[in-house]
Amino acid sequence: MLGEEKMSVRKRLSKSSKHAEEKGEGQRACTEESQGTTSNGRIDLKQLIAKKIQLTAEAEELKPFFMKEVGSHFDDFVTNLIEKSASLDNGGCTLTSFSVLEGENSHRAKDLRAPPEHGKIFVIRRSLLDELFEVDHIRTIYHMFIALLILFILSTLVVDYIDEGRLVLEFNLMSYAFGKLTVAMWTWCTMFLCTLTVPYFLFQRWARGYHRTSHPVVHSLLHCFLFVVFQIGVLGLGPLYVVLVYTLPPASRFIVILEQIRLIMKAHSFVRENVPRVLNSAKEKSSTVPVPTVNQYLYFLFAPTLIYRDNYPRTPTVRWGYVAMQFAQVFGCFFYVYYVFERLCTPLFRNIKQEPFSARVLVLCIFNSILPAVLILFLSFFAFLHCWLNAFAEMLRFGDRMFYKDWWNSTSYSNYYRTWNVVVHDWLYYYAYKDFLWFFTKKFKSAAMLAVFAVSAVVHEYALAVCLNFFYPVLFVLFMFFGMAFNFIANDSRKRPIWNVLMWTSLFAGNGVLLCFYSQEWYARQHCPLKNPTFLDYIRPRSWTCRYVF
Numbered sequence: 001m002l003g004e005e006k007m008s009v010r011k012r013l014s015k016s017s018k019h020a021e022e023k024g025e026g027q028r029a030c031t032e033e034s035q036g037t038t039s040n041g042r043i044d045l046k047q048l049i050a051k052k053i054q055l056t057a058e059a060e061e062l063k064p065f066f067m068k069e070v071g072s073h074f075d076d077f078v079t080n081l082i083e084k085s086a087s088l089d090n091g092g093c094t095l096t097s098f099s100v101l102e103g104e105n106s107h108r109a110k111d112l113r114a115p116p117e118h119g120k121i122f123v124i125r126r127s128l129l130d131e132l133f134e135v136d137h138i139r140t141i142y143h144m145f146i147a148l149l150i151l152f153i154l155s156t157l158v159v160d161y162i163d164e165g166r167l168v169l170e171f172n173l174m175s176y177a178f179g180k181l182t183v184a185m186w187t188w189c190t191m192f193l194c195t196l197t198v199p200y201f202l203f204q205r206w207a208r209g210y211h212r213t214s215h216p217v218v219h220s221l222l223h224c225f226l227f228v229v230f231q232i233g234v235l236g237l238g239p240l241y242v243v244l245v246y247t248l249p250p251a252s253r254f255i256v257i258l259e260q261i262r263l264i265m266k267a268h269s270f271v272r273e274n275v276p277r278v279l280n281s282a283k284e285k286s287s288t289v290p291v292p293t294v295n296q297y298l299y300f301l302f303a304p305t306l307i308y309r310d311n312y313p314r315t316p317t318v319r320w321g322y323v324a325m326q327f328a329q330v331f332g333c334f335f336y337v338y339y340v341f342e343r344l345c346t347p348l349f350r351n352i353k354q355e356p357f358s359a360r361v362l363v364l365c366i367f368n369s370i371l372p373a374v375l376i377l378f379l380s381f382f383a384f385l386h387c388w389l390n391a392f393a394e395m396l397r398f399g400d401r402m403f404y405k406d407w408w409n410s411t412s413y414s415n416y417y418r419t420w421n422v423v424v425h426d427w428l429y430y431y432a433y434k435d436f437l438w439f440f441t442k443k444f445k446s447a448a449m450l451a452v453f454a455v456s457a458v459v460h461e462y463a464l465a466v467c468l469n470f471f472y473p474v475l476f477v478l479f480m481f482f483g484m485a486f487n488f489i490a491n492d493s494r495k496r497p498i499w500n501v502l503m504w505t506s507l508f509a510g511n512g513v514l515l516c517f518y519s520q521e522w523y524a525r526q527h528c529p530l531k532n533p534t535f536l537d538y539i540r541p542r543s544w545t546c547r548y549v550f
Contacts, residue, residue: 119273120426122305124313124399128406129386145378149332152339173346174338177251184252187242188259191235192301198230199267200297207278207291216282227271235264243466253467261459265306265427270297272431273308303398304389306427313399326391333383337376344372349519365520370512377511385421411499413486416507428452453484464518470525471539474517478510517543 132138206223213219239260243253270292277290292310300308348368381404389403405419418425432455436448457479465471486506520543528546530537 119430120307122307122309122312122400124315125402127386127390127401127403129382130390130401145336149336149339152336152343156339156342171338173341174334177249179249180246180252181255183242183246184248184255187239187256191239191256191259191263194230194234194238195263195267196298196301198234199227199270200294202227202230203271203274204291207274207289210278211282211289227267231264231267235260235267240466250467253469254463257463257466261463262306263301266301266308268431269306269308269427270300272435299396302392303396304393304403304423305398305400306423307430314397315394315399316397318397319394323391323394326387326394329387330383330391333379333387336379340372340375340379344375345369345515345519349523362516365516366509366512369516369519370508373511373515374508376515377507381420385423389423409500410503411494411496413483413503416503417487428456449487450484453480453487457483468518468522469538470521470542472518472521472541475514478513482506482510 133142202223206220209219210216239256242248243256248256274290274292281288281290296310299312303312305312348365385404390401392398393401403421403423405422407416407419410416410419432452433448436451437445440447457476460479461471461473461476464475521541524541524543524546528542
């Protein structure tokens, strides 16, 4: 394969040299002709202009060919080069031999995947947007979003000044959403300390006792039971109890619940990656017990990955200016989302219940929700998957910054699911999909995929239900039914640009549906509260029956 790559590179270089030679011959001919025309002291301007136009046309013809060649071959060439270099190092824990996931080897954004016994490969690489922002054309899109934010701010200030006769510099919606933030922070500190101490203590105790005990199965089952109790009882029910009893507002709830899910996944990865090492050590009757240090586990809890390793590739220095810029962009995205809600969402959903619930109202709501939903989608992706994770990666000198791929180029939903959030996808791939196949001896790949979809859909719906304080399984239905259908219909064999258009259209429409339904239900529960709600009232849609007038 390496020989083929070299031959393809040589062919492209030979093509470029031929073009250069042709261009040089054209220039020499042009020079000779120009000398001929100036031999008598006169310059033929028409002929000179014609030659310039001809050269410009030839350059324009070569430009698409060059860009297409770069776009189609550069990523594959670099990925394969990294693959070859990684396969040479069999002793490191971060660089091992690997194979590409079945069905993905034909896609231009190939993933670096090791066999399940080796796991994910970590290499030093930048985030894709950091590379793209070095291109002026791409950075202009970033500037357009900043300009749109400025217009949102000016629009809000002007409208407030016209309505109130003064500048209203208040952020009532944001202050409400992040209310009781101190409770959320104390809850996070408690969760973090518990995750730092309990799983590490249980694993250390199990690993050191496994070699000495005469009943290793009983010893393992006991510690496994204690770990499951910790995951469900402490990390699962504890934060949920705080959120419900203290009635935290939505944003504060999101902080607690998302951190709860993250720490559960981190603890599982730590145990899942280290247990096989202890078992292999006992099988080989080694005198040393491979227990990671506390510092290694602590670093993992903060690192922007859900896959545990004793060591990760590190960058040499910390660019504190880069860190400050990423956090500044996160806060900018928060204000951006605030103004999107303030200017596009709040006026829409405040007045939507003046009319009875009908198909007409629902359709208008969905289409009016598409624009703010798409903006919130982009801002959420940029704020969390790019800025937030890159800020922590830079502070920790974490080298592998591939938190996402070029999901916007996807022509299939299967590729979109793999590239949208690489951090979570890696966890689901190795600890849900691959472990499912290992347990059932690799005979039920479709069932494994369905199980992964179900786990992801349930966790997403759980987060929304707790954070919004009502159960309205719109996301679950879209994810499990339409998402699964699109995953098989728009699969990796779809490569034509029309499939990318269809993917974006369905993605925009789906986010509009989510924003419309959940916002309708939120405002219905605000304007039509129940005095003594029962459990059924929390799962019965209020937006279908609520009526209120101003």
